[in-house]
Amino acid sequence: MTNTSQLQSALATPSRRGFLVQTSLVMGAFSFGFHIPHVQAAAPAPEVNAWVVIKPDESVIIRIARQEMGQGTLTGLAQLVAEELECDWSKVTTEQPTPGQNAARGRVWGNYATGGSRGIRDSHLYVRKGGASARMMLVAAAAKSWNVPTSECSVDKGVIIHKASNRRTTYGKMAELAATMEPPKDIVLKDPKTWTIAGKPLPRLDTVAKVDGSQIYSMDFTMPGMLNAAITNCPIFGGSLKSFDASKIANKPGIRKVVAVDGKGVAVIADTWWQAKSALEQVEIVWNEGPNAKLTSADIAATLKEGLTAKEAFVGNQAGDVKVGLAQAAKTVEATYSFPYQHHATMEPMNATALYTGSRCDVWTSSQNSEAALETVVEASGLPVGQCDVTRLMLGGGFGRRAVSHDYVRQSVLIAKQMPNVPVKLIWSREEDMLHGHYHPITQCKLTAGLDAQGNVTAMHMRISGQSILSSINPSRLQNGRDPSTFQGLNPDGNEGVFGYSIPNLLIDHAMRNPPLPAGYWRGVNNNQNALYLECFIDELAVAAGQDPLAFRQKMLRNSPKHLAVLNAVAEKAGWDKPAPKGIFRGLSQHMGYGSYVAACAEVSIVDQKVKVHRIVAATNPGHAVNPQQIEAQIDGSFAYGLSALLYGEITIKDGMVEQQNFDTYELLRMAQMPKVESIVMPSGDFWGGVGEPTIFVAAPAVLNAIAAATGKRIRNMPIQSNSDLKIA
């Protein structure tokens, strides 16, 4: 995670304009004789405040801190600023200040970290205030120039009006003066009910460049004189580089240098990436295999299995006395589930371009948290933060892979340091990307519940055994050894993810077992398996109680009205009360995570042992819906991601390394497997929840419950493809 205070204190905060000048001086100091395509945030147009720049031609530039990676946050955040700014939406463009600029300005743009579905929910307040403040300064400037009270002025789409004197001016004309006005202290934000830009299904701002090939992703970045690097790192977890012999490629065309990287890998630097990659295959490398050279998936499974019944475990949620409750039950039900490692498989493999000069280090890359990327650059280059920066380029997918670990950035800097004054782009091959992921953690789960004679759940013990993400990425943030994120969606209270069911005797605990694979945040994170384990087991309990899965849940959700509302919404839209068409079977699920309430009803058929997911009805209550059509896109996308894992996804280990090295062995969901999705976006208006992830939680359990309804058999180990006799249609 970014050590923000280090970033903050590393640079004094120069004045706004001072910084812009400083930036261009620094950039100008390069001795390359070519223009460095740095971020445009240093545009000379008048900046009204940190969030809003308005040019004399009336174009409005809105600065975006959180990272766009496909999820639509750029458009949503711009809508929120524009709403309060009351500018003409058709004149809005965006730009992304660099993390270096943020550090230099005392983090005026706040946190850049974009994960946990927090792009909007964690920044809506200050970006809306930024827009409102800019509007008030623009109005104050007009009022001042007209010598009238601001209260007599109004705004209509970037035009400031003084009705009494019938005078009008524009934001473009007032921007320079507005920048000198005192920022207002008291800002009253609009009632979302009156929104005209936010809350509307507006088209994304970044679509056009994505349909004609002109969008520049990190992978596409280039600059004069740039070389390309391919890398291979020790594929065995915990192994390192022993030696390498590059004599075979010494005379190959285009090869510039072969270097060791971080004691773990070898990189070939060449004119083109293909030259580098094909030469790398001929470098003879000897690895120190390290302690995990014999590790297999079976070893890991055995470690986790032991945790299912271990005495010691971290408690996440506890009520009543589960032992007594189970002992007194009329009937007990027990089941054990498992969820394997997953790989992010962003469509764009990891890559970064670095330029190191001895006194400066600049990186151009795609990251979900460029402040953390900058931290990595500082560390790897050994230069102070004021002499480093990261320019943010479009991501070909994030899903958590580019959120925390900037291993690819670190490597790019370490390579560039061995090729000073020359920009080098490091691209991981897909194979490298698969072998060096930060994988969705592996877990198993044992659930035991007691029912009374009427079929009420009186006790439940949910024991999760498996890997903690924090232990892997940032052990210092563990709380007395406990990883709170393990209990996502299972918490007794809070705003993030509350366990909705009323069960008088409850124990949810976690036996932490950490295999040597690096774990990471993977879209939905621990909610994925938590929702799957719980929602499938609740269905098992409904069957044991002889009750309808909807009615069974409704009864247990009686004290959780928001959980219940989304569940009821999908049941109604799916037509739960009517029989499904012949051959179609339905399954339900609900969950709360990242502040939002979600539910799904899946419809599947099984013909000749082939399972097909036809339709999923989804509901989400994210509190506020800033762009409903983009929320629908996120529901679709999250289902594709979640179903991909459910149907196919599995990273397995043999000889201490990942077995799946490309998409021929790590299958992903394609068009033919994508179900129809019907979305219900039902914001209740009283909180702010996320939308990029939450719906992913409910897709897999709803499908599994539908399959069980069809077959009468439970699939409890994922993925379906390798753990059942079903095929994927």
Added chain:
Amino acid sequence: MAQLVINGIKQTVSADPDTPILWVLRDLGLTGTKYGCGVAQCGACTVHIDGEPVRSCSLPLSALQDGQSIITIEALGAGGKLHALQKAWIELDVPQCGYCQSGQLMAASALLSKSPNPTDAEIDEAMTNICRCGTYNRIRAGIKHAAALLTKKA
């Protein structure tokens, strides 16, 4: 050395013969064509060669004859105009991260030129490119919308 017609322009290409067309194109600055897997699995690198959709990551330069024609995403719309598919993609806001979309559009346009009004089954069969963001439903809708736009015009 090979003489190719790339997006209608004759070009002499001097890369190693084993260089995949994907990297030949990208090194020429045509970076709309993407690298996703390198093994003909994902389709991010799809271009048209003599009108046929081809996964260019798995086709070496040596496999092409002098004079063969390559069309990339940058020239999908003829004469600087947007192709009906691109219009549909914009209208329906199909892309999320967008990284796969060049390949999706090239695959979709090849489909439409063979089957101007494709059925769902034809779409499933022709559109095997991976979209990790999961834009499949909008891609399907986009193809149908573009088909309608083209039929209206015809």
